[in-house]
Amino acid sequence: MTNWGILACGNIARKFAQGLVFAPNAKLLAVASRSQEKADAFGAEFGVERLYGSYQDLATDPDIDIVYIASPHTGHCEHAILCLDSGKGVLCEKPLAINAQQVERMIAAAQRNERFLMEAMWTRFLPMMNQVRAWLDEGAIGPLQALYADFGFRAGFNPEGRLFNLDLGGGSILDVGIYPLALAVQLFGEPNRVQAIANLSPTGSDEIALFNLGFPGGAMASLSSAIRATTPMEATIVGENGLIRLHRPFWKATLLTIEVQGKDAVTTARPFESTGYQYEATAAMEAMEQGLLEHPLMPWGDSLILARTMDEIRNQIGVRYPGE
Ligand SMILES: NC(=O)c1ccc[n+]([C@@H]2O[C@H](COP(=O)([O-])OP(=O)(O)OC[C@H]3O[C@@H](n4cnc5c(N)ncnc54)[C@H](OP(=O)(O)O)[C@@H]3O)[C@@H](O)[C@H]2O)c1
Structure with a gap:
């Protein structure tokens, strides 16, 4: 049995706790909030034994x-290092941190403490991604050429909330742009060309962003993110001989379509139970059992590429977080 703790009792923590119930050999032993009352209420909902107000x-x-x-994104670095330095493994929400410098500090903490650390890029562990990987491994659509992907949703404008507030790492790129970016990095590695444009909100955070990436070898990705408008939320992987569509919402797709030139398109379902966060949790536990410090499907190197690329995108569109 692996004993889990949840640090911070907000929106995603609740969904993760719901998913964790479906992860074999996982026990949610403790939760922590900045407020004891919030920890008590969250813990009561999930039958958690240990409830911490810090x-x-x-x-x-x-x-x-x-x-x-x-x-929130801006807390990840400090909170992850706190846990790693206390000898815990860490599964940390995306983005792993607000910039590459922070990600490097987190990786250094995992290394010096010899503890597991993974960015919670849950898409990579969902059942549908096993099918996508299988198609790609067998070369079903030929050599890869391009990725088109977007993640945009309409959030009400709240200058104080974490989506728009620069003090909390606000902006669409770090919050949802990381999903199409993570898919591009999974397929093609680190981009060597980045071109970004964006509209900024009154707080200075990016509310819609378009970014094109070029990769060594010639593949390209055309990606976008938004927190002020709902976009198609689809991903299409394009190969020389066909394409694979991850249907809306692509980052947690349950429907995939493969179209190979000269053949009928085939749509296949890959449903999952509950919220789907149990798969990343299970992967983290399995890696820890094997004594791994990082997971091969979401390695530290990919988190660094994500952070470096988002740093470059923000540099081009003029978004800086306090202290940078
Ligand atoms: N994987 C996914 O599908 C997914 C979905 C949504 C969000 N996320 C990620 O999860 C993280 C949290 O997002 P969320 O939507 O859960 O946010 P949220 O509802 O605002 O919850 C964040 C929690 O962080 C704690 N916190 C610590 N310092 C804070 C501060 N200065 N201001 C506000 N809250 C603070 C609070 O918990 P306490 O008061 O209990 O300490 C708060 O409830 C983000 O990094 C986001 O990218 C991932």
């Missing part, structure tokens, strides 16, 4: 094996 108390609980970090 993140520090969770980090130093000797019975916790791995902590899931669900604070």
Whole structure:
């Protein structure tokens, strides 16, 4: 049995806790909030035994094996290092941190403590992604040429909330643009060309962004993100001989279509139970059992590429976070 702790009791923490129920051999032993009342209420909902009113108390609980970090982007670095330095494994929400410098500090903390660390890029562990990987491995659509993908949704404008507030890492790119970007990096590696444009909100965060990427070898990706408008939310992987569509919403697709030139398109379903966060949790536990510090499907190198690329995109569109 692996004992989990959840750090920060917000929106995604609740969905993760719902999914964790479906992960074999996982026990949600403790939750921590900045407020004891919030921890008590969250814990009561999920029957959690240990309820902490401080993140520090969770980090130093000797019975916790791995902590899931669900604070705003700007808290990830500090909170992950707190847990790693206390000897815990860490599954940290995306983006792993607000910039590459912070990601490097987190990786250094995992290395010096010899503890597991993974960015919670849950898409890579969903059942549909096993099918996508199988098609790609067998060369079903030929050599890859391009990716078209977008993730945009309409959020009400709240200058204080984490989506728009620069103090909390606001903006569409870090919040949802990371999904199409992570798919591009999974397919093609690190881009060597980046071209981005964006519209900024009154707080200075990016509310819609378009970014084109070029990769060594010639593949290209045309990607976008938005927090002020709902976009198609689809991904299409294009090969020389056909294409693979991850249907809306592509980052948690349950429907895939493959179209190979000269053949009928085939649509296949890959449903999952509950919220789907159990797959990344299971992957993290399996990696820890094997003594791994990083997971081969979401390695540190990919988190660094994501962070470096988002740094470059933000540099081009003029979005800087306080302290940068
Ligand atoms: N994987 C996914 O599908 C997915 C979906 C949504 C979000 N996320 C990621 O999860 C993270 C949290 O997003 P969320 O939507 O859950 O946010 P949220 O509802 O605002 O929750 C964030 C929690 O962080 C804690 N916190 C610590 N410092 C804070 C501060 N200065 N201001 C506000 N809250 C603070 C609070 O918990 P306490 O008061 O209990 O300490 C708060 O409830 C983000 O990094 C986001 O990218 C991932």
